[in-house]
Amino acid sequence: MKHFDYVILGAGLGGLSAAACLSRQGHRVAVLEQHYLPGGCCHTFTYGDYAFCADVHYIYQCGPGETVDRFLTYIDKSVPFNSLDPNCIDRIITPEADFCIPLGWENLRDRLLSTFPDEAQAINQYCNQIKRLHQEIVALGEDVHWYNSKWSDWLKLPKYWHLFSRRLQTLQDLFGLSPTHREKTRWK
Structure with a gap:
């Protein structure tokens, strides 16, 4: 045995x-x-006549010295990554808009502001909050080395607990409805 x-x-x-x-x-x-x-969840599966690709679609922090690269280096593995189109890493199509999400915080902010100028205040609040959360999550990964942690690393976690304080809130909870949606949901 x-x-x-x-x-x-x-x-x-x-x-x-x-x-x-x-x-x-x-x-x-x-x-x-x-x-x-x-x-x-990182493989394709079938359900009846349909096939679903549940693979990971995007992985960030793969560049030299970034989180994924450091982890792969630690376990002595090398994985090549392909970059996405920086002008359109994803695309959202609704009846109101056809929107390409660009790579980079400021590029996203600029595109959102040019597409939805009436919602500038909420867009800026959202982008500032997401950028701040991203910076803190990156700092957490640099502060606590998950893959080779020591007890002293785990003692650093309490200063990051606030990152989880909004995990059950929606964007509408945090930033309110857009002017367009407020008008649509107004009681008649």
């Missing part, structure tokens, strides 16, 4: 990442998965 230091339940990205880190640190690790494929 084999003996393991750790047993990881689930071969999704989190389970596989944890197993890779523990293995890198010299531990014997077993990964158990109930599905016939590893990867969790």
Whole structure:
């Protein structure tokens, strides 16, 4: 019978990442998965006549020295990444607008402001808040080295608890409805 230091339940990205880190640190690790494929939600599945691509669509922080690159370097792996079109990393089509989301905070802000000029105040609040949260999450990743943590790293977490304070709120809760939607939902 084999003996393991750790047993990881689930071969999704989190389970596989944890197993890779523990293995890198010299531990014997077993990964158990109930599905016939590893990867969790990161593979295609069928339901009746339909196929669903549930793969990861975007990964950021993959550049040299960034979070994903540091993790892959730590586990001694090299993965090539393709960059998305910086002018349109995603596209949203609604009856009111056909909107391409550009890469970069200020590019996004500029495009939102030019597309929805009547909503400048909410757009600026939103962009400022998201940019601030992103900077703090990056700082958290630099402060606490998840993949090779020490107890002293975990003691740094309380200063980041505020990042989770709004996790159950919607954008409407935080910034209100747009003027267009306020008009549509007004009681008649």
